[in-house]
Amino acid sequence: MTIRRPSAARTARLLAATAVLGGLLVGTAAPALAAAPERTAPRAVRVAAPATVTVTGHGRASAAPDLAILSVGVEATRKTAKEAMAAQNTAAEALLAVLDKQGIADRDIRTDSLTLSPVYTQNAEGESKVTGYQAGQSFSVKVRKIDRAGQVIGAVNDATGDSGRINGVVFDVADPSALRVKAREAAYQDAYDKAAQHARLSGHRLGRLVSLSEGESTRPGPGAAPGVAHDEASVPLAPGEIEEQVTVSAVFELV
Numbered sequence: 001m002t003i004r005r006p007s008a009a010r011t012a013r014l015l016a017a018t019a020v021l022g023g024l025l026v027g028t029a030a031p032a033l034a035a036a037p038e039r040t041a042p043r044a045v046r047v048a049a050p051a052t053v054t055v056t057g058h059g060r061a062s063a064a065p066d067l068a069i070l071s072v073g074v075e076a077t078r079k080t081a082k083e084a085m086a087a088q089n090t091a092a093e094a095l096l097a098v099l100d101k102q103g104i105a106d107r108d109i110r111t112d113s114l115t116l117s118p119v120y121t122q123n124a125e126g127e128s129k130v131t132g133y134q135a136g137q138s139f140s141v142k143v144r145k146i147d148r149a150g151q152v153i154g155a156v157n158d159a160t161g162d163s164g165r166i167n168g169v170v171f172d173v174a175d176p177s178a179l180r181v182k183a184r185e186a187a188y189q190d191a192y193d194k195a196a197q198h199a200r201l202s203g204h205r206l207g208r209l210v211s212l213s214e215g216e217s218t219r220p221g222p223g224a225a226p227g228v229a230h231d232e233a234s235v236p237l238a239p240g241e242i243e244e245q246v247t248v249s250a251v252f253e254l255v
Contacts, residue, residue: 051254052210053198057191061182062243065171068149071112072156073138073165081116081133088135091163098159099141102152108142138167144174150235171239172219180217183246187214191250199254207253215247 074095076087099109119132143149149169157164173179192206199206219242 059187071167075136084133084135204254207255
């Protein structure tokens with residue numbers, strides 16, 4: 001069998017045709033590649049935070065008290081602990097009995113403390129020695145008819161004698177919720193007015209409320225009634241007014 005090899009001229013023509021076809025293919029693909037959209041990373045849009053104003057508002061509301069809370073008790077000192085406790089028990093029973101006669105309900109009487117402690121006496125040599133024992137008990141008593149609080153104190157003194165103790169009196173309102181609502185309204189209005197003024201001063205308008213928080217409400221502390229004589233039939237008292245105070249912190253937008 002005889003194999004014919006292509007001539008050199010024919011080989012040259014085949015190579016030229018191949019080159020021309022390759023150029024056409026490359027030229028056709030180039031526009032397609034150029035037309036493809038360029039992918040770019042998305043840009044973050046920065047939003048400016050709105051201006052704000054932070055203010056604190058204070059509110060007060062007052063009302064006449066309708067409740068008196070008495071702190072009363074008994075105390076006895078004897079040579080032995082047993083004798084001291086027995087004397088204290090007798091005085092406490094007398095105190096509770098007179099409270100019952102005064103119309104004080106059992107739910108309005110609470111034992112706050114009960115104590116028994118030694119009594120020391122120092123001799124000429126500077127040494128301390130136990131010479132007796134002191135027992136005591138204190139009670140919290142709610143008087144719901146406030147105009148009778150002085151009468152109850154006088155009755156306790158009469159019933160307990162030298163063993164009786166009047167530690168103090170607090171005036172309050174039985175239901176403070178209504179008073180607290182008024183104080184809260186006043187506190188919010190105070191905060192709003194302050195924020196509106198700041199907005200005007202800075203050339204803005206007051207926008208929406210961003211946040212609001214309330215602190216603990218406060219009340220007046222206890223009033224003391226010291227040095228009450230045991231033979232006093234009734235003790236004069238001045239209830240005054242009960243004041244509720246509320247503080248709020250508010251943040252408003254400025255537009």
